[in-house]
Amino acid sequence: MTRIAVIGAGIAGTTSAWSLIRRGYDVTLFDRQRYAAMETSFANGGQLSASNAEVWTAWSTILKGLKWMARKDAPLLFNPTPGWHKLSWVAEFIASIPQYEANTKETVRLAIAARGHMERMAREAGIDFDREKRGILHVYRNARDFDHAARVTRLYAEAGLERNPVSPDDMRRIEPALSGDFYGGFYTESDSTGDIHKFSIGLADAIERSGGQFVTGASVTRLVRDAGGVTVHFDRDGHGDEERFDGIVIAAGIASRHFAAQLGDRVNIYPVKGYSITVNLDTPESRGAAPWMSLLDDDAKIVTSRLGANRLRIAGTAEFTGENRDIRADRIRPLTRWCEAMFPGVATESVVPWAGLRPMMPNMMPRFGRGRAPRVFYNTGHGHLGWTLSAATAEAVAEVIGNDLPAERNDPVFQPLLVAAE
Numbered sequence: 001m002t003r004i005a006v007i008g009a010g011i012a013g014t015t016s017a018w019s020l021i022r023r024g025y026d027v028t029l030f031d032r033q034r035y036a037a038m039e040t041s042f043a044n045g046g047q048l049s050a051s052n053a054e055v056w057t058a059w060s061t062i063l064k065g066l067k068w069m070a071r072k073d074a075p076l077l078f079n080p081t082p083g084w085h086k087l088s089w090v091a092e093f094i095a096s097i098p099q100y101e102a103n104t105k106e107t108v109r110l111a112i113a114a115r116g117h118m119e120r121m122a123r124e125a126g127i128d129f130d131r132e133k134r135g136i137l138h139v140y141r142n143a144r145d146f147d148h149a150a151r152v153t154r155l156y157a158e159a160g161l162e163r164n165p166v167s168p169d170d171m172r173r174i175e176p177a178l179s180g181d182f183y184g185g186f187y188t189e190s191d192s193t194g195d196i197h198k199f200s201i202g203l204a205d206a207i208e209r210s211g212g213q214f215v216t217g218a219s220v221t222r223l224v225r226d227a228g229g230v231t232v233h234f235d236r237d238g239h240g241d242e243e244r245f246d247g248i249v250i251a252a253g254i255a256s257r258h259f260a261a262q263l264g265d266r267v268n269i270y271p272v273k274g275y276s277i278t279v280n281l282d283t284p285e286s287r288g289a290a291p292w293m294s295l296l297d298d299d300a301k302i303v304t305s306r307l308g309a310n311r312l313r314i315a316g317t318a319e320f321t322g323e324n325r326d327i328r329a330d331r332i333r334p335l336t337r338w339c340e341a342m343f344p345g346v347a348t349e350s351v352v353p354w355a356g357l358r359p360m361m362p363n364m365m366p367r368f369g370r371g372r373a374p375r376v377f378y379n380t381g382h383g384h385l386g387w388t389l390s391a392a393t394a395e396a397v398a399e400v401i402g403n404d405l406p407a408e409r410n411d412p413v414f415q416p417l418l419v420a421a422e
Contacts, residue, residue: 001024001025001026001407001408002024002025002026002246002247002405002406002407002408003025003026003027003028003229003244003245003246003247004020004025004026004027004028004245004246004247004248004249004401004405005027005028005030005230005232005243005245005247005248005249006020006027006028006029006030006248006249006251007030007220007223007232007248007249007250007251007252007255007259008030008031008250008251008252008253008255008256008380009029009030009031009033009036009037009200009204009214009216010031010036010037010039010040010041010200010251010253010386011037011041011196011199011200011386011387011390012251012253012379012380012382012386012390012393012394013029013031013249013251013252013379014029014036014037014200014203014204014207015117015118015121015203015379015390015391015393015394016249016251016379016390016394016397016398017029017203017204017207017212017249018121018124018125018203018206018207018394019117019394019395019397019398020249020398020401021207021210021211021212022124023398023402023407024407024408025401025407026211026212027207027212027213028212028213028214028215028243028245029204029207029212029213029214029215030215030218030220030232030234031214031215031216031217031218032217032218032219032220033216033217034216034217035201035204035216036200036201036203036204036214036216037196037197037200037201037204039253039356039357040253040254040356040357040358040359040386041196041197041200041356041386041387042196042197042354042356043196043197043276043278043313043315043352043354043356044196044274044276044313044315044356044386044387045274045276045303045304045305045313045314045315045316046193046194046195046196046294046303046305046307046313046315046387047136047191047193047294047296047303047305047387047388048111048114048115048118048191048192048193048194048387048388049111049136049188049191049294049296049303049385049388050108050111050112050115050156050161050188050190050191050388051136051138051156051161051163051186051188051191051296052136052296052303052384052385052388053104053107053108053110053111053156053159053161053385053388054104054107054152054155055096055100055103055104055107055363055364055365056093056364057093057094057096057097057099057100057103057362057363057364058097058100059097061076062094064076065078065320066078072330072331073330073331073333073334074317075300075301075302075316075317075318076301076317076318077317077318077319077320077321077331078320079319079320079321079322083322085268085270086270086320086322088268089268089270089362090362091362092268092362092363093362093363095362096362096363096364099363101155103363103364103365104152104155104156104159105155105156105158105159106159106365107364107365107385107389108155108156108159108160108161109159109160110366110389110392110393111161111385111388111389111392112159112160112161112190113392113395114388114389114390114391114392114393115190115192115391117391117392117394117395118199118391121203121391122199122202124206125202125203125205125206126202126206127198127199127202127203127206128198128202129194129195129196129198129199129202130193130194130195130198130307130308130311131192131193131194132192132193132194132292132294132305132306133192134192134193134292134293134294135174135187135188135189135190135191135192135293135294136187136188136191136192136193136293136294136295136296137166137171137174137175137185137186137187137293137294137295137296138163138185138186138187138188138295138296138298139171139178139182139185139295139296139297139298140182140183140184140185140186140298140299141180141181141182141183141299142183142299143183145183145298145299146183146184146185149186149298150165150186153165153186161188161190162188162189162190163186163187163188164186164187164188164189165184165185165186166184166185166186166187167184167185168181168182168183168184168185170185170187171184171185171187174187174293175291175292175293175295177289177290177291177292177343177345178291178293178295178342179341179342179343179344180341180342191294192294193294193305193306193307194305194307194387195307195308196386196387215234215236217236217237218234218235218236219234219235219236220232220233220234220252220259221233221234221235221240222262223248223259223262223263224262225248225263225264225373225375225376227374229244229245229246229247229375230244230245230246230247230248230263230375230376231243231244231245232244232245232248246375246405247375247376247377247401247404247405248263248375248376248377249377249378249379249397249401250263250267250371250376250377250378250379250380251378251379251380252380253269253357253359253380254269254270254271254323254357254359256269256359256367256378256380256381257269260371260378263371263372263373263376264371264372264373264376265371265372265373265376265378267361267367267378267380267381268361268362269359269360269361269367269380269381270320270360270362271322271323271324271357271358271359271360272318272319272320272357272358272360272383272384273317273318273319273320273321273324273325273355273356273357273358274315274316274317274318274319274355274356274357274358274384275315275316275317275319275327275328275331275332275335275353275354275355276313276314276315276316276335276353276354276355276356277313277314277315277332277335277336277339277351277352277353277354278307278311278312278313278314278351278352278354279311279312279313279314279339279346279348279350279351280310280311280350280351280352281309281310281311281312281346281347282310282347282350283347285345285347286345286346286347287309287310288345289343289344289345289346290306290312290343290346291304291306291312291343292306293306294306297338297342300316300334300338301316301317301318302314302315302316302334302335302338303315303316312339312346314335314338314339315335316334316335317331317334317335318358318384319331323357325355325356325357326355327353327354327355328355331355332353336348336351358382358383358384358386359380359381359382359383359386360381360383360384361381361383364383365381366379366380366381366382366383366385366389366393367379367380367381368380368393368396368397369396369397369400370400370404374404375404375405377397377400377401378397379393379394379397
């Protein structure tokens, strides 16, 4: 059988491995953690949001970053300490501004395509991941932001996404728990939410049950490619080891840049830290006061997802401070305060904070497909939309691998493990 290594067991890696297994490949998934999805795919905002596909490559983003530089609680925080990696990334970000409209529309198309692939994967693998198909409501507090959203909505429509304007009264009918003063909103009925961690670990378990290998606690130290394949060198339990493969998929989040350099590619990913809190809804009063509708507050840059009856996920902020995973109280506090202001009936005495590093390319587009050398492939760099896009990019990468390195299994029709109840 054709052997493929997948480096990274977050959402990009697990979807890539599953897309390959169902095509007949012998897949080995590597991750340095003991379990799947323990880093960036652990506790994100939960939104599967084509309606949040607008790329950030605009002069307004630069201006906001400069304006907010002195604010510790700013939605976008840019550390001005210079460094070659950061400077090169910013330069490429600015160079990508002319592609803002084209990249936004392409991201929408990927997000729409990903919906069907993700639903099929969940059915095939039998995964329950607290899916809510209620849509996503974007809320705006002033005419300027609402008018910008209207212009973005026209771009979305050109790419095939329907997003509709709603009045403040409509917003409260859509989500009765919502409080506060708003100018208006936009509602995307076709969007949804779910627990990325549950989905990823469910897929990792299904990969093993379907004959794939999952090598956990494996710190990949070196990748060596030659004409015949790729050798993965890794440390596990204090011992060095290596395995040989016919091809490799790099899906390692922010570490993808390092691995790409070993394979002769430049993948200019920068780590952009995001924070979340999970509010445990321990009382009937909190459960009744928390929203079921997923929200995006454009002014605060905060999103919410209801993950089952007993959890509310609130996430936001973007922090350009390098490879730093520290959970800062002054970055968590605005999320808790936002919850208390928007949903005063929700108790916030039991709140679990988290921070993760989004792997972000300067043009805000994921890097997926072939590398420069044969037998090398990528599915990485999804930024803040890994949960939204990965199922589509994983399928695209698997198709490319199918053309370049055909699988050798004789039973090409994949049999689902079981069908999950919707």
